[in-house]
Amino acid sequence: MANGYSVEVCRELQERFRRAGVYRPMRVRRYEPGTELMYQVRGFSHNNTVSVSLAVERFVGGGFAGQVYRVKVVRIDGGRIAGLEEGGAYAMKILIPPSGLSCLFRDALYWVGFQGPFQLQVNPAAARAGALWQKIIRRGAAIKFGDERAVVNIYGTFVDEQLGSCGELSEWVDGRTWRLEVDDRLDLLKLWGKGKAIDESRVGSPEYRAKKVFMREFVELLHEMGAHEFARQYEWSTCKSQPNCLKRQMMNAECGTRNAESDRGVSPQLQAQESSAAGLVAVDFRAGLALLPFLPMSPGDVKLICKGLGRGSLVQFDRGNLDRLECFVAAHSTQFADMEGMLAELKDAECTYRNSIPDITHNHVRLLYSGRLWATMFASAVTGWKVRGLIEEERAETLRRNRLLTFLFFLVGCIPLAGRMFQHMWGRQDWRRHYATIVSSFRYFGQAFRARVAEKLIGWHHSGRVDGERALKLADQPWRFLGHWPLSLLPAVLHRSLTDWRFAREKFVHLFIQPVRLYFNAQLREQWLRDMVAEGQGKHMLSDDDARTIQRQINEPYIQKYLKCLAVHLCTLFVTEATALTLAVIYVTMHSEMP
16 A cells, blocks of 8 residues: 555545446445445355445455455344354455456466466355365364464355455454564574574574474475465465464463463573464465466475476465365364364365366366366356356356357457457446447546546555545546556556656655765764664564664764765665666667577
């Protein structure tokens, strides 16, 4: 979210869209705080569906897998779902990225790997299968770690018709990633990482080590349960899985209530390690990007690709081994006695999910003879279009009865640039009326243009392309929007710099004037250092003793010289980068033989 973002501005722009009086619904990329939502949520214990009213408290963030919100349950009608209570705070994840570019990249990789749309978004069976895996893995965590809370709880799944995606409601975890720690014995930490025999009481970085051990043991559990590709979310070597494991904040207070007698004779290092291991929880089981054999995105992916090939899985995403899961459940039948229904539902959901896309690396020759496979693909395609809001229920029923029409609808969607428009016209009455009136009424054309401008400005304001004041001005004078529209192809910062002189001035001062001020103003340099020290303390990158030492020595000549050199570096940083880039371009231009 950009600095200067205003919820009130977004609401005003939404209201202007509604006042425009267009026949089509507004395109929504994400929800604002305060938005009230109503979903038909399907639970797990009794497989029942209830109506749940939610209020969005805040937007937490989003990635390739989807967007996450903290929500409050306002009302529950039509039954009860275990764990969901009115007034409670929960995490809501909707499986579509808030960024259009991220969505395009994610969907492109998935299409290359599986030859179909991103199933977690458009296929309720896929979203359901992932949620059921998570429920069963949570029970397995109770066996492995002695506490189900080592895996975040999930309460239900739903379909969001505004965003056009499946979603899920889960436990809200008030947690954090590991605290940055000062460690003077990195040599011992390196030996510990290699599994060497060392004195544990002398090794530092307790939170780092506790998290690494937890994630390694959790990956072992996932492989033991047959959730091989879910384990990718927690492989340490990928260098991107660490945020998927949090430490519950409340555990700090719980760990502080231990009996003092139990700590007697225990070293402070071991006490820290024990408390650091408490409250760790796995929170993310939805992969965002397919792992293609020719496109590893981290060092750990190379190892995962090789292991996948050993299992016969050329493209990896979230496939599990149900036979291995059944063996694990049978070996712990007492603990899973109440989950037989979930396991049976998981088998059905997995069958529908895996048969919903061509996936030539797994289905291969079945594509040549299996009528059931093709029937499921056609039915799931229609379901996906319905979830994404491309067709109404009446049109969906027509397509389900006629495979030729279903195939033609798919081909229409493949038309470059205009495919989505033609699908809307075919599949929904409100969109047909919208496009027909645009052509027949100049007045309505103006209304549609103003609505589209307001709709687009919401996304621009989210990304920081325009501030709130300018967004409302552009909405008041839609013709000015046309001057901004070509610039929207540029990065957001460059777009805003070219259209907002105050923003451009601030950036210019930050890049060029502030470094010069630092060079000539000793007090400003000292305050700069104090601010960096305070930030380092807050992030636990500096110990309190080290911070006090730096503060005491701030007036020493060597420190002053260092600060001055740092200011010179900042002054020349832009020139250095521009020179390096220019030389690189010249070199490539003069050596045409380069690939």
